[in-house]
Amino acid sequence: MAEMQNSNPTILNVADLPTRSPSTIKAADYGNGIFAAVPNPADFLSSDSEDDDLLEEPIDEQEIYDLIKCISDPEHPLSLGELAVVSLPDIFIKPTLPNVPDSPLQTVTVLITPTITHCSLATVIGLGVRVRLEQSLPPRFRVDVRIKEGTHSTGDEVNKQLGDKERVAAALENGALMQVIAKMMETCQ
Amino acid sequence: MAEPQISLLSDLTPPSLERTWLTAPHPTLPIVATCSSDKTVRVYSLTNFKLLSTITGGHKRSVRTCAWKPHVQGESVLATGSFDATVGIWRRWDSYGRTDAGWGLSSGDNEAVNGDEHDGNGSNADEDEEWRFAVLLDGHDSEVKSVSWSPSGMLLATCARDKSIWIWEDLDDGDNNFETVAVMQEHGGDVKCVAWHPVEECLASGGYDDTIRVWREDLDDWGQVACIKKHEGTVWFLDWEGPETVPASTSSDLQSQWREQRALSGPRLISCSDDRTVRVWHRLPKETSQPGMSSSATTGIPSIIRPTGTDETWEEDAVLPHAHELAIYAVAWSRKTGLVASVGADGRIVVYEERLVAPSTDSDAMDTEPSTRPSVQTEWAILAVFDGAHGIYEMNHVAWAKRADRGSEGADEEVLVTTADDGSVKVWTLQR
Numbered sequence: 332m333a334e335m336q337n338s339n340p341t342i343l344n345v346a347d348l349p350t351r352s353p354s355t356i357k358a359a360d361y362g363n364g365i366f367a368a369v370p371n372p373a374d375f376l377s378s379d380s381e382d383d384d385l386l387e388e389p390i391d392e393q394e395i396y397d398l399i400k401c402i403s404d405p406e407h408p409l410s411l412g413e414l415a416v417v418s419l420p421d422i423f424i425k426p427t428l429p430n431v432p433d434s435p436l437q438t439v440t441v442l443i444t445p446t447i448t449h450c451s452l453a454t455v456i457g458l459g460v461r462v463r464l465e466q467s468l469p470p471r472f473r474v475d476v477r478i479k480e481g482t483h484s485t486g487d488e489v490n491k492q493l494g495d496k497e498r499v500a501a502a503l504e505n506g507a508l509m510q511v512i513a514k515m516m517e518t519c520q
Numbered sequence: 521m522a523e524p525q526i527s528l529l530s531d532l533t534p535p536s537l538e539r540t541w542l543t544a545p546h547p548t549l550p551i552v553a554t555c556s557s558d559k560t561v562r563v564y565s566l567t568n569f570k571l572l573s574t575i576t577g578g579h580k581r582s583v584r585t586c587a588w589k590p591h592v593q594g595e596s597v598l599a600t601g602s603f604d605a606t607v608g609i610w611r612r613w614d615s616y617g618r619t620d621a622g623w624g625l626s627s628g629d630n631e632a633v634n635g636d637e638h639d640g641n642g643s644n645a646d647e648d649e650e651w652r653f654a655v656l657l658d659g660h661d662s663e664v665k666s667v668s669w670s671p672s673g674m675l676l677a678t679c680a681r682d683k684s685i686w687i688w689e690d691l692d693d694g695d696n697n698f699e700t701v702a703v704m705q706e707h708g709g710d711v712k713c714v715a716w717h718p719v720e721e722c723l724a725s726g727g728y729d730d731t732i733r734v735w736r737e738d739l740d741d742w743g744q745v746a747c748i749k750k751h752e753g754t755v756w757f758l759d760w761e762g763p764e765t766v767p768a769s770t771s772s773d774l775q776s777q778w779r780e781q782r783a784l785s786g787p788r789l790i791s792c793s794d795d796r797t798v799r800v801w802h803r804l805p806k807e808t809s810q811p812g813m814s815s816s817a818t819t820g821i822p823s824i825i826r827p828t829g830t831d832e833t834w835e836e837d838a839v840l841p842h843a844h845e846l847a848i849y850a851v852a853w854s855r856k857t858g859l860v861a862s863v864g865a866d867g868r869i870v871v872y873e874e875r876l877v878a879p880s881t882d883s884d885a886m887d888t889e890p891s892t893r894p895s896v897q898t899e900w901a902i903l904a905v906f907d908g909a910h911g912i913y914e915m916n917h918v919a920w921a922k923r924a925d926r927g928s929e930g931a932d933e934e935v936l937v938t939t940a941d942d943g944s945v946k947v948w949t950l951q952r
Contacts, residue, residue, distance in 0.1 A: 428845050428866060431907050436867070470941070471912035473846065473865065494794070495728070495754065496847070496865070496914070497584070497712070500539070500557065501603050501663045501681070504581045 337447040340407060340414055348400060348412050349419045351393045390468065392422040395439055398467050399460050401519040405452050405511060410518060414446055416456060427473050435471045439464060442479040449484050457493045458502060459515045522951075526869055526906040529925070529935060529947045532564040534571055536943035541582070542850075542917040543939045544598075547590045549614065550924030552937055553598055554945050555583035561600055561610075566924040566935070569947065573612075575651045580604040585666045589690070590673045597654075599676055601664030607657040607678050607688075609696065612650050655696040659686050659703075666713040670721055675701065677723050679711035685725055685735070687742055702742035704735060715758040717787065718855065724789050726755030732791055732801070738830045746832045748801060753794030756848065757917075761787040762855030767898045769876035778876055778896040788837055790860060792848035798862050798872075800837040800900075840900045843870040846914075854920040854934060859903065859950070861936055863915035869906040869938060871950055874898050904950060910940035923949070 396419045400412025411417045421444070427436035441460055445453045461476040468474070476493050478486040492498055502508050536556040543554045550566040553575075561575040561583055581603035589597035594615065600608040660680035667678045676688045676698070687702040709728030716723055723735040732755055734746040766775050782788075784805035792798045846865035853860050860872045877897040909915060917939040923929075936948040 428907070430845075434907065435912055469912075473914075491728075491754070494847075495710075496849075497663075497665065498681070498710070500582065504603055 336406065336450055336452070340409070340446045342409060343413050343415055345413060349393065349396065351397075390424070390437075390472075392419060392424055395422050395424065395441065395464065395468075398519075399441065399463055402456075402459050402463055403515045403518045404446075405455055405459075405515055411456065411460070416444055416446065417441060417460065418444070421479060436473060437471065438473045438475055439468065440475045440477065442477055444479045444482045448482060453478060453483055453485075453489050454492055455508075455511060455515075457489060458499065458508075459512050461493060461499060462503065462512055463516060463519070524871070524904045524950060524952045526871060526904045526909075526936070526948050526950055529927070529949050530569040532562075532569050532571070532937075532945040532947065535945060536560070536562060538943050539582075539941045540916065540939045540943050540945055541584050542586065543919055543937045543945055544586050544588055545919055545921035545937065546588050546596065549596065550922065552919075552921060552945075553586050553588065554939060555586045555600060556943060557582040558943075559583060559602075561586055561598070564945065566921060566937075566947065568925070573650060575600070575610055578602075578608040578610070578653055578656070579606065581663075584664060587667045587669050587676075589669050589676075590671065592673065599667045599669065599678075601667040601678055601680075603663040605658075605660045605662055605664060605680065607660075607664055607667060607676075609654040609657065609698075611652045611654050655698065657686075657688060657698055659700065660684065663710075665711060666715075668714045668716050668723070670716045670723075671719055672721075675716075675721065677714040677716065677725075679714045679725060679727075681710040683707045683709060683711060683727075685711055685714060685723070687723070702737075704742060704744065706733060706744050706747075707731065710754075712754060713757050715760060715789075718760050718763050720786070724758050724760070726751075726758050726791055726793075728754050730755060730793070730795075732758065732789070732834075734789075734803075734832060734834060736830055743830070745830050746803075746834045748834050750799065750836060751791065751793040751795050751797065753796075753847070755791050755793050757850045758789060758791050759851055759853045760789055761853050762858070763787055765855065765858030767858060767874040767876045771876070771878065774876045774878065774896060778898075781895055789834070790851050790853050792851040792862055792864070794847045796842070796844050796846070796848060796864075798840040798843075798848060798851050798860070800840070801834050802837040804833040804835060806832075838874075838898070838900055840872050841902050843872075843902055843905065844868060849915065850917040850919075852918050852920050852936075856920070856922075856932060856934055859920075860900075861918045861920065863909070863918040863938055865914040867908050867910060867913060867915055867940075869904075869909045869915070869918065869936065869948065871903045871905075871936075872900050873903045874900050903952075906948070909938055909948075910942060910944055910946065913941040913944075915940045921947075 399417050402411045421442035423440040427438045428434040457476045461474050464474045477490045536558050538557040540554050540556045543552050545552045552564050554562045559579050563572045565572050579602035583600050583602050585601040587599050596612050598610045661682040663681045669676055679685045685704040688698040689701045691697040707727045707729055711725050711727040714725045726732045730751045732748040733744050736745045769775050785803045789801045844864050844866050848862050848864040851862045862870050877899050915938050919937045920934050921937050923933040923935045938946050
């Protein structure tokens with residue numbers, strides 16, 4: 332890799348990262364491996380009672396955090412959790428349609444804090460987080476990944492790109508980009 | 521009077537197993553084409569809701585968009601746009617395996633023919649071959665997002681993430697030759713959608729730069745005649761009002777008054793956006809130019825700068841009632857009924873109706889001059905909402921199509937066709 336953008340980032344001790352104790356909760360991996368781009372609708376729509384149990388299992392902020400903290404930074408041999416790029420207080424889960432009480436849709440918002448305000452890799456990191464969550468969470472979740480306000484010089488631009496479904500879909504078909512993302516996720520599980 | 525209701529008529533089966541992006545109803549036959557992330561296009565019957573054929577092998581990535589060429593005799597011509605940056609043109613004889621006679625309405629005979637032909641064994645090998653790959657239009661640098669045929673079918677507009685719009689002329693020379701007529705690069709970001717005016721050679725586009733732009737040919741050059749900056753998010757989709765529809769009203773006087781008014785400005789444009797709004801736009805009528813006076817004489821601008829004064833002013837006509845909580849990906853304005861439908865990431869179908877508002881009588885005393893007769897006002901109302909139309913999945917597209925199954929109650933009845941992230945395509949009726 333070329334010259335690092337931030338050669339001396341602040342690093343948190345793994346032991347200090349928030350965990351659920353005892354750590355018996357497994358991250359639910361709903362796809363056929365994390366690269367199953369397309370979830371099988373039968374997994375979520377079937378009336379099979381086993382699947383219903385899966386649907387009922389609540390997913391909380393800690394579980395979202397556990398899914399993404401292990402993603403590697405594209406330029407450091409460290410995880411996004413250790414670099415505090417993602418942190419538990421910056422993850423929010425709320426109903427997507429508060430006016431529709433029976434709607435199962437939930438929006439997961441993850442605010443990302445880049446290690447430096449002009450980090451050109453912010454988009455790739457954000458995409459990695461979005462891809463990780465979209466491939467791990469049931470499709471009733473709407474994933475909203477954004478740069479935490481005031482932590483990046485072109486935050487709005489990055490946010491618009493990360494929120495653009497069509498661009499994200501096209502990125503998933505871009506082999507070179509997906510190789511980078513796959514490398515970032517090697518450290519997950 | 522019962523509340524208007526959106527009800528599921530049928531799924532189109534079998535569905536794609538990957539995201540479907542858009543469904544294009546054929547201009548005359550009761551069939552639709554659905555494009556999918558699995559790199560194929562599926563052609564379904566609206567008569568029996570079954571898969572008729574699959575177009576494969578042309579694109580290396582997701583097929584994002586497709587459009588049927590209008591006014592083709594005896595043959596169906598489909599343009600497809602893909603994330604692989606290319607546009608494909610596909611042809612198929614309408615006479616293949618069936619005749620188009622009687623296709624419009626489902627008679628028992630036609631059902632039988634279809635039944636025999638597609639008797640559930642799922643082997644479509646022969647039918648797949650009926651689609652002839654005609655030509656690949658190469659020019660865009662990145663993902664093609666939208667394609668649209670001009671009302672005459674002579675011109676094809678395509679747009680892409682490379683911020684450009686290309687206009688191609690179908691030379692119709694029997695050799696599948698297309699000529700590049702124009703490349704417009706004014707947009708500041710991905711061009712998400714292009715849509716031709718229903719009767720004129722006038723193109724509208726919308727995109728990632730949050731703008732809507734209107735384009736016309738001036739002498740030999742295509743150029744931008746308007747840029748509308750009002751949306752606060754990506755403009756995902758555009759549609760035009762049909763030239764014939766009139767807002768609902770019990771007063772035929774009011775309706776004819778409205779018709780006169782519209783005749784001056786022409787069909788309106790509708791847009792939907794990431795900002796969760798659906799907006800309607802109209803062109804301000806051009807000042808009736810005096811015979812013998814050139815535009816340079818009236819504006820004082822030297823003709824070398826504004827050779828023909830093609831600039832148009834487009835104004836916001838209405839913001840439709842708020843109905844979506846997330847990005848709105850598609851809007852469809854029925855050319856038959858004037859009803860509007862919108863869908864988006866919140867999985868909701870919303871149908872709106874425009875109504876003429878009776879002029880308030882209070883102002884009559886104040887305003888007696890006939891020349892200042894107030895323009896006829898309209899208001900938009902939400903007619904029906906359906907939540908979770910594709911379960912938990914986001915919806916990418918909605919289109920109005922002529923109803924063609926046995927349950928059809930009249931030649932004018934329409935259905936809605938919706939397309940979603942799980943690959944499903946659903947057909948809905950609106951009961952009023």
